[in-house]
Amino acid sequence: GAVVSQHPSRVICKSGTSVKIECRSLDFQATTMFWYRQFPKQSLMLMATSNEGSKATYEQGVEKDKFLINHASLTLSTLTVTSAHPEDSSFYICSAGRGADGYTFGSGTRLTVV
Amino acid sequence: RKEVEQDPGPFNVPEGATVAFNCTYSNSASQSFFWYRQDCRKEPKLLMSVYSSGNEDGRFTAQLNRASQYISLLIRDSKLSDSATYLCVVNPVPSGSARQLTFGSGTQLTVLP
Numbered sequence: 001g002a003v004v005s006q007h008p009s010r011v012i013c014k015s016g017t018s019v020k021i022e023c024r025s026l027d028f029q030a031t032t033m034f035w036y037r038q039f040p041k042q043s044l045m046l047m048a049t050s051n052e053g054s055k056a057t058y059e060q061g062v063e064k065d066k067f068l069i070n071h072a073s074l075t076l077s078t079l080t081v082t083s084a085h086p087e088d089s090s091f092y093i094c095s096a097g098r099g100a101d102g103y104t105f106g107s108g109t110r111l112t113v114v
Numbered sequence: 115r116k117e118v119e120q121d122p123g124p125f126n127v128p129e130g131a132t133v134a135f136n137c138t139y140s141n142s143a144s145q146s147f148f149w150y151r152q153d154c155r156k157e158p159k160l161l162m163s164v165y166s167s168g169n170e171d172g173r174f175t176a177q178l179n180r181a182s183q184y185i186s187l188l189i190r191d192s193k194l195s196d197s198a199t200y201l202c203v204v205n206p207v208p209s210g211s212a213r214q215l216t217f218g219s220g221t222q223l224t225v226l227p
Contacts, residue, residue: 006157034215043201043219044158093157095215103215105157 006106023094029074030096038091050077084113120218137185137202146205
């Protein structure tokens with residue numbers, strides 16, 4: 001089945017630093033990938049839609065200059081959390097749609113900012 | 115009003131019990147519906163799609179009522195391994211289109227021995 005690889009699975013960083021999260025579709029091409037954030041005991045909230053070769057579309061309330069998204073190829077999208085702060089600590093998950101086959105999620109990245 | 119609403123639970127049921135989860139959605143134009151399962155600190159995984167005619171997969175039965183904008187999931191003969199959070203998920207465009215999913219907040223199920 002479709003596999004989406006997300007890396008790293010867990011990261012701890014100091015406040016003020018930047019963290020890059022990668023999401024790769026391993027056996028299919030994904031022109032669109034989605035980035036979600038999930039706080040404890042809450043549902044997944046869409047942050048942005050990543051489009052290959054063009055600018056990402058951000059949801060209302062998500063700062064595009066803070067959460068930089070790059071989708072340079074059909075198999076890779078990256079999310080960079082810039083100048084991270086403790087309130088950015090969360091579970092970040094990417095997903096890619098495969099049309100009628102549904103959606104596949106990466107395994108998620110647990111970010112802790114100290 | 116939230117786009118997708120679920121009872122957060124928790125539902126604590128004994129092994130072997132039958133348990134039902136409900137979900138309502140606000141966008142009447144929604145066209146694809148799913149139930150996902152999410153284990154603690156893991157990514158969501160597709161449990162089953164939901165069709166107007168209803169569909170069954172082993173111990174799991176999903177129903178969709180478009181008129182009431184209501185989706186249900188029934189789990190029969192609960193197993194310990196069914197313990198998880200169940201997410202009701204709606205896609206407002208036809209299946210096959212690249213579009214973001216809208217997630218309910220999830221219903222937590224714990225099956226007790």
